[in-house]
Amino acid sequence: MLRVRFAPSPTGFLHIGSARTFIFNWLYARGRRGTVILRIDDTDVERNTQQSLDSIFEGLGWLDLGWDELYRQSERLELHRRAAQVIFDKGLAYRDFTPAGSDEGERTRGEGAWLFNPGMRELSREESDRRAAAGEPFALRFRVPRETRPEIRFDDGVYGAQAKATADIEDFALLRSDGMPTYHLASCADDADLRISHIIRGQDHLTNTFKHVLIFEALGAEPPTFAHLPLLVAPDGTKLSKRRHGPVVSVTTYRDAGFLPHAFVNFLCLLGWSPKDDREQMSRQELIEAFSFEGINRSNAVVNFKEDDPFDPKAIWLNSVHIRALQTEELADRLLSVFEQAGFDACREKVLRVVPLIRERIRLLNEAPAVADFFFLRELAPYDAAELIPQKGDAALARRVLERARAVLGTAEFTHQGLETVLRAEAADLKIKAGQMFQPVRVAVCGRKNAPPLFETLEVLGRETCLERIEQAIRKLP
């Protein structure tokens, strides 16, 4: 039974690195009929916030992946304390009465003294019990078996065989002096209890894993399979953080900028993992089928953003590819709400007709209002009359072109074919290039030079609007 978990701690918004970890867990499980568990690691009561929790669910919901089981560590404290008790009863942990936050001067003295607090490790059970009974606060520390075992090993799904000398592993805390479990204990106790079979997480936990193996063993549980992921870093090589890098590390920033969740997931997958066959654009199903630990890299991946350009160019490109691949109906549905937010009077009917004209002209959903405004606005945004003047022409030519267009559009069949035929005929008649004929009309009707192809645009706009705007344009001319 394959079971994976994603265990964010609610101390900030959902980070894109965390999102990628979740995605890889999800992909691994979905491709192998496994179970995805979401566990909120909220044992650090000082730093947890409801706002952060909301942000995590918001981000996860947007990714559109889902999970099968949900737990909160704060509701499982009894389990953690029982686990601590089990380890203590086996003599594999000891009470450390050193006051929290103290300098622990003695620990810094001598070779390897940082590994543990000598006085406390050797405290007799009787004295330890007596001081505990007297109400003296203590932290519970794991007694790393340096005398009996030279090293701890495990096989990582990504990094291969790993070993670390017990002489280099410190006596880490299991319980804080307030009785709360530490991350190491809570995490392992839960992983064991929830029967997690594969732990897929960031590489920042690679060296912690030796401690975790020790805890699993102390609990009498078989350690799961571990697979560590290379980290996502900023262009300067440092790890992504809100303080240094701002909102670019937050998942909701991408949502708000108009990324498609499937494109965003696709992009994140390509950071630190490769299908190894040059595919870039991949559907969710393709990702599920292609994902395996073998494709995961071991070096950190840079998210290539800049201050003036907050998104990785490849993410934007991938988004445009996904936009173009979307069914017209689905893209229309998504853009409908974008247009509504922009204050446009848009209906699905109209958006459905506009989508084919703008789909390959937007990279982000949010670019649509700026590209398609003239389809929805009653009144065109003000533009410079000089724009109406065609290449190698003057205002007089613009006027002639527009007057001809006005005349001809009054009766022309409003279809691509019909419009093209009459407008080209007029250009020939005026002995000017087609482009010189089309540009004044385009600007008159769209309010700018750069716009979708003319005939389709006129068709969608309709005869009435076109004539009205051409009329206005003629009046603008000197």
Next chain:
RNA sequence: GGCGCUAUCGUCUAACGGUUAGGACGGAGCCCUCUCAAGGCUCAAAUACGGGUUCGAUUCCCGUUAGCGCUACCA
């Protein structure tokens, strides 16, 4: 400082001893074309450094350098 991990174009990556070191994004140019896109084609661009092993190293080993991570009663 100690321990661990990593190192291919600017960026994401492919090549698991033998390739003109491949693809993509971004950049430059050309083509297509009613503008803008999209699309097609072309170009520039990389094996961190030094030693080995080998007939032959991007690939294996060692060292150097650099980066990252852990070294909390944070997670």
